[in-house]
Amino acid sequence: MAVFPWHSRNRNYKAEFATCRLETVPLEFGDYHPLKPITVTESKTKKVSRKGSTSSTSSSSGSVVDPLSSVLDGTDPLSVFAANADPVAIAAVKNLFMGSEKGRAGPAAFAVSEKVRTRLEELDDFEEGSQKELLNLTQQDYVNRIEELNQSLKDAWASDQKVKALKIVIQCSKLLSDTSVIHFYPSKFVLITDILDTFGNLVYERILSMCVGDHSVLPGNFSPENVNDTARETCLNWFFKIASIRELIPRFYVEASILKCNKFLSKMGISECLPRLTCMIRGIGDPLVSVYARAYLCRVGMEVAPHLKESLNKNFFDFLLTFKQIHGDTVQNHLAVQGVELSSYLPLYSPAMDWIFQCISYRAPENLLTEMMERCKKLGNNALLLNSVMSAFRAEFIATRSLDFIGMIKECSEAGFPKHLLFRSLGLNLALADPPEGDRLQILNEAWRVITKLKNPQDYIDCAEVWAEYTCRHFTKREVNTVLADIIKHMTPDRAFEDSYPQLQSIIKKVIAHFHDFAVLFSVEKFLPFLDMFQKESVRVEVCKCIMELFIKHQHEPTKDPVILNALLHVCKTMHDSVNALTLEDEKRTLACLINGFVKMVSFGRDFEQQLSFYVEARSMFCNLEPVLVQLIHSVSRLAMETRKVMKGNHSRKTAAFVRACVAYCFITIPSLVGIFTRLNLYLLAGQVALANQCLSQADAFFKAAISLIPEVPKTINVDGKMRPSEPFLLEFLCNFFSTLLIVPDHPEHGVLFLVRELLNVIQDYTWEDTSDDKIRIYTYVLHLLSAMSQETYLYHVDKVDSNDSLYGGDSKFLAENNKLCEMVMTQILEHLRALAKDEALKRQSLLGLSFFNSILAHGDLRNNRLNQLSVNLWHLAQRHGYADTRTMVKTLEYIKKRSEQPDMTHLSELALRLPLQTRT
């Protein structure tokens, strides 16, 4: 086959630029531009109130509205949720008490399951033929059992066994009169009232469905007159049945559960029923059982008839009347039998009381709250009441009277309700609402004086956690430091901190949330010693992550503060050191992202050497996280370029050495990376940096390294967890590489274009996919590169680096070498085209032929006859088998004709004549 010579077209890049560029129009300030950054200014933010909703209005300074800000308009769904978070509260009760009970191990737990078993047998009794399980049932089993009962209630109902359903409900509510395992009572209450709710709904729905019979659908607020006789009779029947339940507690609960059904009987039904049920509770002797019964009644009452506030208040006052019972003999004897301390017994009242108090105080006028508080004050030993007042009343109400409350708490006796719980409740209020300005310090002093005396670390930390928020909010680092010091002092003995990681973590979060200035934060002396208490690695890393997240969020200016750097390096090191073989990819990514955020924020200003030594230190610290190393390489490259910028391109001896040090840093860091394309791209980047800084031999080293790495590129690579062919990536990289190679000057001791040659060899030897033409595509690109290299002046240059154009100055030997290479490449392309002359590959042949034609058109000198002939042949080849896209061909031809109108391109018109268009027939 004949070898076609290559003749590159001479290009006048400047003129070409001028013809193809768009006209530039200056942009006035304030004009709309799609690429202009969007600035959103928050113009107004309402103060967040406890019950109210948060709303914020945003407007943008430009004409562009940030879509995210519009979402925040109107009510915040979370605060709406908070306003009516009733069911959540109940769930919280459950968790609170289940949780505390679960945590207990050993004999106590055994005692529970022992008791539980007897109660389960009790449950079994009414189920005919039930076998007595003598398993050592745990609390979870008990819970599951009750859940089963709930299900069997539904089943019995569904299969029309109403009597059985009622029996189940009665048996369940009977369990509520049993306080033999007193700590389990609140959980049991929640579980069983759940069943009662189910039952109440079933009865209600059934009667409602009977009404639907004649009036297609009853309106939501139907009146009793619309209820037909059958429904009415059924409803009455239920009430009669329930009225004849022998025992007081089941009778009360079951009747309360179907309170809603009174609607079917009369308008006044509920308002007559509620006071009667309230009175009925007076008959319950055990104060704990009775307070939970009241809580249930309040709950049902609020649900069915929220306007009937009277009986809520009645419940409260009745409760106050029976309050003295708690300290009576019967209860004390009962506690003595069970071996329960008063201080762990009293908190069992809190969920129910909080509930009642909350129902009453919801939207209650100020004077009612004051009255309630006064009445609580009058009773002796009122810590329990105080606690519920603090948990249920509005935070603002409590906060303004903080000093009063502290006084009252102090007066409470030591034996009763635990004081730390009282201070905790007060602290919770103060976290939500601010006390009067003048009282703040006194409140903290008074409260902390008591808190610091708490002996039990668990009690102590529960309090301290809550008060940390108040301290951080209103005081300076001095007070925070004192508080942290105190916490350390309490939690260190016997490694008490090990049991309180969640609380300690929450304290840390509060502290960092309030100190946005990290310089101040780290100058809090006890902050780092506090961090040292997190000795379990997972928690420690979690805390470190929090700190870093907030740092990235709040630190806007780069910093070189040695305190911050030291502390954060320590934090980052902790995160980094937690990485091991088992760490998940996601976790690694998160950690790396956080560390990168930190690395980017460190700046020593003009002290570049210090900066570099920081990067060196960072590299040694974070060597296990690849993304961090990548970031470091980028940072160092950037540092080199900054240096260049400062020196305006003229390096002094000192800066040249420094820049070489930077480049060396990159050179030795890159090989430790795993990702092959990461390495390739970084070699290229670092090579470019070296070139820009006139480190020619270093640049050569980078490029050589890149070239020698190419054979190692695997066939497929892992991208986001999926295996993908690597060729497209390689193609992309090589194109990028070629455009850099254009300006790399030849090494005086190596041959002409030695890098290109080496690269060509590597490409030649690389095993390409049989079904792809990427190799040929690359050859075409090489052809473009070579044509660009044969120009008198290159398209672009690196400042202060002489590229081959000025080195050789259009030397004919160089051009001859260049052309030889071109011929070689063309031979390869043409061979490949010929090899494609098989049926299944004809389409590829056509496409590739056309693309080669285009390349010649763009870069070749078509005045050369042989090249001209070749292009005509390629044109025919592209069309020969009918795979050519007619539109493309037509367009191409039009383009050629248009080009021929240009002054020095007249020879193209002649070519155009020789290019026939294939017509489809």
Add this chain to the structure above:
Amino acid sequence: MEMLSGVVVVSGKDPVQHQGLFLTVEGAVNLQLSAKSVGVFEAFYNSVKPIQIINSTIEMVKPGKFPGGRTEVPFEFPLLVKGNKVLFETYHGVFVNIQYTLRCDMKRSLLAKDLTKTSEFIVHSAPQKGKLTPSPVDFTITPETLQNVKERALLPKFLVRGHLTSTNCAVTQPLTGELVVESSEAAVRSIELQLVRVETCGCAEGYARDATEIQNIQIADGDVCRGLSVPIYMVFPRLFTCPTLETTNFKVEFEVNVVVLLQGDHLITENFPLKLCRV
């Protein structure tokens, strides 16, 4: 004159030939003697016969043929009492039962069996005229007020006071009142209301009086708060209660017992006769 009205439904696939459709109303007071009374009044035992209050039959449909499918025959039946008897209210007790039944018979030819269906119907006596006069009762229970105590000195000290809104009650209205445990040395275990019926069967030779419990309602469970009033509230169960009845042959009366159970198995009962009526 009371009317009993309703429909008789005849349904069958095929037409039914019959010899007439009859309705019979029967009402009777059945008296029974409790086992403990039998020994004493053996002579009397035999003499207890059901007292018929009503027994009458009407022919609804003359002999003929009901077509296939469903046929409804409406009726109105006048309740005519026998002689000078009174139409007592339905009552199901232990020793006294007052029951009314309606029987429907379809006579058929010799070859086929007669068809019979019976169902009970409830009689409520007519509301009494005039208002119920309330008769409130206050009570105080202390060890001293108790009768039937063996060793008064062993009793713990206590003081329970209370009152019933009225001992004249309407059966449809609950029994209400209040009770206060003012003081008690022993812990209270439970306070209950026991509704008791007192049935008396008798004649010239003598009578048998039996008290049995209808229901027991707990109004206080555990050691109730001292000095705090606990409501007394009891709904009278339907069917098992009726207005207080006094006839020459039998009596049905009601009483309520307030039962206080103290720690150490001390059972204190205070009895209140009730007069029930319908208003």
